[in-house]
Amino acid sequence: MQTSRMPRLLVVHHTPSPNLQAVLEAVREGVAMVAEVELVVRPALSAGAADLLQADGVLLGTPANIGYMSGALKHFFDTVYYPCLDATVGLPYGVYVHGGDDTAGALRAIATITGALRWQQVAAPLSLTGPPSRADLDACRELAATVAVGL
Numbered sequence: 001m002q003t004s005r006m007p008r009l010l011v012v013h014h015t016p017s018p019n020l021q022a023v024l025e026a027v028r029e030g031v032a033m034v035a036e037v038e039l040v041v042r043p044a045l046s047a048g049a050a051d052l053l054q055a056d057g058v059l060l061g062t063p064a065n066i067g068y069m070s071g072a073l074k075h076f077f078d079t080v081y082y083p084c085l086d087a088t089v090g091l092p093y094g095v096y097v098h099g100g101d102d103t104a105g106a107l108r109a110i111a112t113i114t115g116a117l118r119w120q121q122v123a124a125p126l127s128l129t130g131p132p133s134r135a136d137l138d139a140c141r142e143l144a145a146t147v148a149v150g151l
């Protein structure tokens with residue numbers, strides 16, 4: 001007999017500063033606006049294939065570091081790529097990147113790797129710079145709710 005469970009959204013994030021912590025809190029609030037979705041939040045350095053294989057969707061969050069995604073999120077992708085390559089085709093995902101002034105390289109790198117994994121982007125990527133404004137935090141809530149509601 002199969003047991004049914006609520007759809008599960010996995011948030012894989014690297015959160016090394018108060019500004020990114022505020023973003024993560026807004027993401028939690030956005031998911032909480034959607035009923036019947038279980039939220040699992042994992043720091044990118046501790047997330048692994050088991051987390052991803054149990055998820056019905058994923059939200060990626062990272063600072064821009066040296067024109068790329070953080071080493072922490074890159075480590076996550078390095079860890080899960082081959083173990084999850086076949087099993088996660090079509091996985092719905094969203095992404096936010098926070099930077100000092102330029103998130104383009106990080107977003108490009110994430111688009112490349114999620115494309116190779118054949119994940120499905122279900123919300124526009126969110127690019128944030130500097131201290132998050134009220135509108136930025138609203139956008140974080142909306143991103144998270146958009147990914148959650150589609151699961």
Ligand SMILES: Cc1cc2nc3c(=O)[nH]c(=O)nc-3n(C[C@H](O)[C@H](O)[C@H](O)COP(=O)(O)O)c2cc1C
Nearest residue numbers: 017019020063064065066067098099100101102103
């Ligand atoms: C080693 C290092 C490299 C960084 N590289 C970039 C970068 O290439 N582009 C950018 O926009 N911000 C860059 N930043 C800024 C971080 O993205 C930023 O500190 C992070 O998003 C947290 O934001 P906060 O410092 O405003 O809290 C870098 C920060 C560090 C520590």
